[in-house]
Amino acid sequence: xxxxxxxxxxxxxxxxxxxxxxxxxxxxxxxxxxxxxxxxxxxxxxxxxxxxxxxxxxxxxxxxxxxxxxxxxxxxxxxxxxxxxxxxxxxxxxxxxxxxxxxxxxxxxxxxxxxxxxxxxxxxxxxxxxxxxxxxxxxxxxxxxxxxxxxxxxxxxxxxxxxxxxxxxxxxxxxxxxxxxxxxxxxxxxxxxxxxxxxxxxxxxxxxxxxxxxxxxxxxxx
Amino acid sequence: xxxxxxxxxxxxxxxxxxxxxxxxxxxxxxxxxxxxxxxxxxxxxxxxxxxxxxxxxxxxxxxxxxxxxxxxxxxxxxxxxxxxxxxxxxxxxxxxxxxxxxxxxxxxxxxxxxxxxxxxxxxxxxxxxxxxxxxxxxxxxxxxxxxxxxxxxxxxxxxxxxxxxxxxxxxxxxxxxxxxxxxxxxxxxxxxxxxxxxxxxxxxxxxxxxxxxxxxxxxxxx
Amino acid sequence: xxxxxxxxxxxxxxxxxxxxxxxxxxxxxxxxxxxxxxxxxxxxxxxxxxxxxxxxxxxxxxxxxxxxxxxxxxxxxxxxxxxxxxxxxxxxxxxxxxxxxxxxxxxxxxxxxxxxxxxxxxxxxxxxxxxxxxxxxxxxxxxxxxxxxxxxxxxxxxxxxxxxxxxxxxxxxxxxxxxxxxxxxxxxxxxxxxxxxxxxxxxxxxxxxxxxxxxxxxxxxx
Amino acid sequence: xxxxxxxxxxxxxxxxxxxxxxxxxxxxxxxxxxxxxxxxxxxxxxxxxxxxxxxxxxxxxxxxxxxxxxxxxxxxxxxxxxxxxxxxxxxxxxxxxxxxxxxxxxxxxxxxxxxxxxxxxxxxxxxxxxxxxxxxxxxxxxxxxxxxxxxxxxxxxxxxxxxxxxxxxxxxxxxxxxxxxxxxxxxxxxxxxxxxxxxxxxxxxxxxxxxxxxxxxxxxxx
DNA sequence: CATGAATGAGGTTTCATTCAT
DNA sequence: TATGAATGAAACCTCATTCAT
Numbered sequence: 001x002x003x004x005x006x007x008x009x010x011x012x013x014x015x016x017x018x019x020x021x022x023x024x025x026x027x028x029x030x031x032x033x034x035x036x037x038x039x040x041x042x043x044x045x046x047x048x049x050x051x052x053x054x055x056x057x058x059x060x061x062x063x064x065x066x067x068x069x070x071x072x073x074x075x076x077x078x079x080x081x082x083x084x085x086x087x088x089x090x091x092x093x094x095x096x097x098x099x100x101x102x103x104x105x106x107x108x109x110x111x112x113x114x115x116x117x118x119x120x121x122x123x124x125x126x127x128x129x130x131x132x133x134x135x136x137x138x139x140x141x142x143x144x145x146x147x148x149x150x151x152x153x154x155x156x157x158x159x160x161x162x163x164x165x166x167x168x169x170x171x172x173x174x175x176x177x178x179x180x181x182x183x184x185x186x187x188x189x190x191x192x193x194x195x196x197x198x199x200x201x202x203x204x205x206x207x208x209x210x211x212x213x214x215x216x217x218x219x220x221x222x
Numbered sequence: 223x224x225x226x227x228x229x230x231x232x233x234x235x236x237x238x239x240x241x242x243x244x245x246x247x248x249x250x251x252x253x254x255x256x257x258x259x260x261x262x263x264x265x266x267x268x269x270x271x272x273x274x275x276x277x278x279x280x281x282x283x284x285x286x287x288x289x290x291x292x293x294x295x296x297x298x299x300x301x302x303x304x305x306x307x308x309x310x311x312x313x314x315x316x317x318x319x320x321x322x323x324x325x326x327x328x329x330x331x332x333x334x335x336x337x338x339x340x341x342x343x344x345x346x347x348x349x350x351x352x353x354x355x356x357x358x359x360x361x362x363x364x365x366x367x368x369x370x371x372x373x374x375x376x377x378x379x380x381x382x383x384x385x386x387x388x389x390x391x392x393x394x395x396x397x398x399x400x401x402x403x404x405x406x407x408x409x410x411x412x413x414x415x416x417x418x419x420x421x422x423x424x425x426x427x428x429x430x431x432x433x434x435x436x437x438x439x440x441x442x443x444x
Numbered sequence: 445x446x447x448x449x450x451x452x453x454x455x456x457x458x459x460x461x462x463x464x465x466x467x468x469x470x471x472x473x474x475x476x477x478x479x480x481x482x483x484x485x486x487x488x489x490x491x492x493x494x495x496x497x498x499x500x501x502x503x504x505x506x507x508x509x510x511x512x513x514x515x516x517x518x519x520x521x522x523x524x525x526x527x528x529x530x531x532x533x534x535x536x537x538x539x540x541x542x543x544x545x546x547x548x549x550x551x552x553x554x555x556x557x558x559x560x561x562x563x564x565x566x567x568x569x570x571x572x573x574x575x576x577x578x579x580x581x582x583x584x585x586x587x588x589x590x591x592x593x594x595x596x597x598x599x600x601x602x603x604x605x606x607x608x609x610x611x612x613x614x615x616x617x618x619x620x621x622x623x624x625x626x627x628x629x630x631x632x633x634x635x636x637x638x639x640x641x642x643x644x645x646x647x648x649x650x651x652x653x654x655x656x657x658x659x660x661x662x663x664x665x666x
Numbered sequence: 667x668x669x670x671x672x673x674x675x676x677x678x679x680x681x682x683x684x685x686x687x688x689x690x691x692x693x694x695x696x697x698x699x700x701x702x703x704x705x706x707x708x709x710x711x712x713x714x715x716x717x718x719x720x721x722x723x724x725x726x727x728x729x730x731x732x733x734x735x736x737x738x739x740x741x742x743x744x745x746x747x748x749x750x751x752x753x754x755x756x757x758x759x760x761x762x763x764x765x766x767x768x769x770x771x772x773x774x775x776x777x778x779x780x781x782x783x784x785x786x787x788x789x790x791x792x793x794x795x796x797x798x799x800x801x802x803x804x805x806x807x808x809x810x811x812x813x814x815x816x817x818x819x820x821x822x823x824x825x826x827x828x829x830x831x832x833x834x835x836x837x838x839x840x841x842x843x844x845x846x847x848x849x850x851x852x853x854x855x856x857x858x859x860x861x862x863x864x865x866x867x868x869x870x871x872x873x874x875x876x877x878x879x880x881x882x883x884x885x886x887x888x
Numbered sequence: 889c890a891t892g893a894a895t896g897a898g899g900t901t902t903c904a905t906t907c908a909t
Numbered sequence: 910t911a912t913g914a915a916t917g918a919a920a921c922c923t924c925a926t927t928c929a930t
Contacts, residue, residue: 008910030339032254036904046912048906057904113339117252157414161395161422168394169387176386192379200383207429230893230929258921268895273922452889474783476698480925490891492927501925557783561696601858605839605866612838613831620830636823644827651873674908674914702900712916717901 015053018043022064027106031061031118065115065122068107069129075100076133086144090137091202094170098194101174108178112171130167138163166205173197237275240265244286249328253283253340287337287344290329291351297322298355308366312359313424316392320416323396330400334393352389360385388427395419459497462487466508471550475505475562509559509566512551513573519544520577530588534581535646538614542638545618552622556615574611582607610649617641681719684709688730693772697727697784731781731788734773735795741766742799752810756803757868760836764860767840774844778837796833804829832871839863 009017021043025034036057040047054060079096080089101108115126141159177197231239243265247256258279262269276282301318302311323330337348363381399419453461465487469478480501484491498504523540524533545552559570585603621635675683687709691700702723706713720726745762746755767774781792807825843863 011910014910030254030341032252035902047904048913049911051905052911117335117339119250119252119255158422161398161419162426164394164398165391165423165426168397169391172386172390172393173383176383197383200380201387204384204387205426233893236893257919259919269921270896270923271894274894279921455889458889474698474785476696479923491925492892493890495926496890561779561783563694563696563699602866605842605863606870608838608842609835609867609870612841613835615838616830616834617827619834620827641827644824645831648828648831649870677914680914701898703898713900714902714917715915718915723900 011053014045014049018045018050018054018060019064019067022060023068023106023110026061026064026114027109031114031122061115061118061122062125064110065125068104068111069126071104071107072097072100072111073129073132076136086140086147087202087206090140090206091198093136093140094198094201095195097170098174098177098197102178102191102194105178108174112175134160134163134167137166141166166201169205170201173201233275236265236267236271240267240272240276240282241286241289244282245290245328245332248283248286248336249331253336253344258282283337283340283344284347286332287347290326290333291348293326293329294319294322294333295351295354298358308362308369309424309428312362312366312428313420315358315362316420316423317417319392320396320399320419324400324413324416327400330396334397356382356385356389359389363388388423391427392423395423455497458489458493462489462494462498462504463508463511466504467512467550467554470505470508470558471553475558475566505559505562505566506569508554509569512548512555513570515548515551516541516544516555517573517576520580530584530591531646531650534584534650535642537580537584538642538645539639541614542618542621542641546622546635546638549622552618556619578604578607578611581610585610610645613649614645617645677719680709680711680715684711684716684720684726685730685733688726689734689772689776692727692730692780693775697780697788727781727784727788728791730776731791734770734777735792737770737773738763738766738777739795739798742802752806752813753868753872756806756810756872757864759802759806760864760867761861763836764840764843764863768844768857768860771844774840778841800826800829800833803833807832832867835871836867839867 018039022034022039025039025042028034029038036047036050039060040050043050050060054063076093076096079099080093082089084092111126111129115122117123138159141162145159174197177191240261244256244261247261247264250256251260258269258272261282262272265272272282276285298315298318301321302315304311306314333348333351337344339345360381363384367381396419399413462483466478466483469483469486472478473482480491480494483504484494487494494504498507520537520540523543524537526533528536555570555573559566561567582603585606589603618641621641684705688700688705691705691708694700695704702713702716705726706716709716716726720729742759742762745765746759748755750758777792777795781788783789804825807828811825840863843857
């Protein structure tokens with residue numbers, strides 16, 4: 001088992017192989033249950049080499065979190081058109097997000113399921129990345145409000161809450177869409193295209209936000 | 223550390239003490255990192271007693287998941303008014319959800335962060351509970367559509383997606399609202415009341431759904 | 445599971461019930477693997493009661509060894525006719541031995557398989573019983589030699605060796621005839637009668653010993 | 667206690683050292699009472715290394731049983747002269763058996779006392795080895811009968827019984843001869859030579875069998 | 889007479905990590 | 910660059926045994 005043995009590989013390449021193996025193993029087993037033995041075997045190298053390059057399980061996990069976080073942020077960032085209106089930026093960002101998580105489910109699982117649940121310092125690292133995205137989304141919502149001319153009517157706190165709701169909705173959909181009949185040989189439920197998932201979420205969110213921004217309010221007394 | 227020592231307690235009581243300790247410890251450390259030693263110490267009993275009553279770490283975790291799942295579903299169920307219109311049911315359900323997760327953050331953390339990431343069979347148990355809630359929300363969205371007279375215009379798959387988005391948004395808000403300056407003795411950021419969180423989410427969601435149901439659609443080409 | 449609950453039983457009776465349960469459990473599981481929990485459950489009493497009457501696992505095991513040893517020696521002793529010729533005494537003793545081990549296989553298993561393999565002090569207790577039998581057999585062989593008029597031609601050491609060989613042969617046969625298709629519902633191999641097993645061994649042994657000693661052929665009818 | 671520390675030993679060598687330590691410890695304490703801690707200490711290595719190489723206590727015990735069984739069968743097999751008459755084959759086989767068990771008393775104790783009393787699957791492994799020897803002995807008895815021209819007069823079942831008696835006698839003698847004043851520094855009772863033990867048993871057995879079969883007297887000098 | 893409640897001690901097993909080559 | 914050999918520490922779990930009622 002494990003990758004094909006190939007000797008004398010440059011360090012940078014070997015490190016990536018190890019991190020690929022780590023992503024796979026952490027996603028499958030969880031941080032604690034994943035053993036360095038298994039990671040080394042999946043990577044096709046000996047355990048001491050993993051330690052030589054990545055120093056410790058903690059540092060390996062941190063490195064994985066960093067790499068996957070940066071890849072996700074890069075994918076989303078690359079997808080948005082900087083100068084476009086807020087709604088278009090959100091739309092393209094969501095497309096990028098769903099595309100990346102669909103193509104890279106193990107990396108997403110490590111970030112979303114594992115890193116966040118392992119306490120400090122890992123939770124902080126992924127929280128920082130999430131905060132970055134949250135800031136971006138918060139800014140977009142603020143910008144949209146401004147574009148609609150309702151500047152100041154939404155408290156900062158409320159805008160933050162909306163951003164959290166929106167990001168949470170996206171995460172939930174990403175998990176729903178990419179989870180499921182993995183091993184089902186027959187009847188493999190086809191996953192919706194990232195574009196369709198993004199459209200569904202935009203419809204849900206934007207119509208709501210549009211109303212909010214435009215004045216229509218639901219009320220508990222209603 | 224550890225609860226006050228109280229000797230010779232009836233089994234049923236001790237079991238609840240142990241499960242309380244387990245919820246606390248699993249929430250703090252995660253399933254794998256929580257040791258039976260620590261759980262026993264927090265419960266104020268010896269380790270063998272934990273095994274005598276709860277049999278194994280796996281069974282203890284399962285018992286915790288079951289207890290917390292049922293408590294959450296009961297809280298939400300008790301909050302909704304069965305005969306009311308869909309929007310009112312959703313509103314009261316969300317209030318119940320945020321109230322319960324705010325009062326019981328450790329239980330929620332075990333369900334949402336730990337159980338879902340520990341693979342089979344734990345993930346399945348929470349998934350079943352989540353599916354129950356998802357079914358309820360899905361039915362409410364369908365009912366709302368029917369009340370608005372747009373029966374059939376939303377595909378089942380799309381209604382499911384909207385339910386997943388809504389539940390994900392609620393989960394994200396629950397985490398956001400209840401997380402944070404736990405240890406900060408001073409400057410304790412005040413948590414919003416469950417009612418306000420529910421209202422924010424209802425505004426976000428319902429205005430959006432209202433638009434959708436009423437016909438207004440955001441479009442990527444727009 | 446376990447015996448029917450019957451309260452307020454006199455101590456002597458309860459002790460026998462417990463020892464019966466212990467024999468069964470020690471035979472099934474071995475000394476170390478048998479737990480006091482299981483013994484108490486099989487006996488139909490609570491664990492503290494076992495300790496109240498039998499004091500400890502070691503003492504319980506010792507008591508079992510003593511009881512079963514005495515029962516075996518008593519069975520063999522009761523079978524032999526004290527004044528008869530040596531060959532008849534051996535023949536009747538073997539019949540008694542095979543009859544007792546066939547009727548009481550668990551007790552025999554505890555003595556032969558468990559007690560002898562658990563080191564001190566248990567091995568010594570059963571060794572003492574075995575030595576008693578060995579002394580008896582040695583005396584019989586000596587007596588037979590004297591009866592045949594070849595007194596002194598066999599060294600004491602050789603007579604002892606012959607006794608060990610004979611007893612070992614008997615033990616091997618006892619295990620062979622009583623072991624086997626326990627659970628086989630169909631095709632239950634019928635066990636030979638103790639009398640036939642004894643006859644086979646007597647023919648094997650006595651013809652050999654008779655030749656060695658110089659005497660005539662032994663026969664069960666003789 | 668513990669062997670001399672020798673670091674960085676090849677795996678094959680270490681495995682044999684561990685199995686030697688295991689034989690010693692299982693023989694002294696019994697399977698259950700022997701702890702992996704003690705085995706590792708006797709072997710002069712740390713416990714994890716024992717697990718790394720032998721996987722578990724069960725597998726270690728099985729490996730020991732296999733090694734000692736094969737050694738015993740090999741010793742007996744190597745001792746017999748294949749083409750010789752039945753009595754000579756039995757004689758040389760017994761010499762080989764007593765020589766091996768005398769030289770290797772711990773291995774014999776593990777096979778005869780421990781493995782057979784630990785239930786499945788260990789009992790089965792040693793039972794298979796014993797059955798192999800029993801088959802060999804049974805064949806020899808049958809061959810001797812044929813050589814003496816009394817083919818068919820002994821029922822198969824009776825021949826089997828005789829083989830069991832003979833093997834049991836040998837086992838009993840092996841235990842008697844090799845047991846005893848182990849720790850007695852002074853007055854160490856001298857053990858009889860394997861050759862003498864074999865001669866005693868042959869005289870006991872063959873004279874008996876010879877009479878039964880109708881043939882002449884067996885003699886080690888013959 | 890009898891038991892539900894409770895534990896100290898010790899068992900097997902795993903794992904992150906290092907050393908010597 | 911790369912690895913076979915080795916271990917300290919700690920995890921889960923069991924069991925003989927006792928106390929208080």
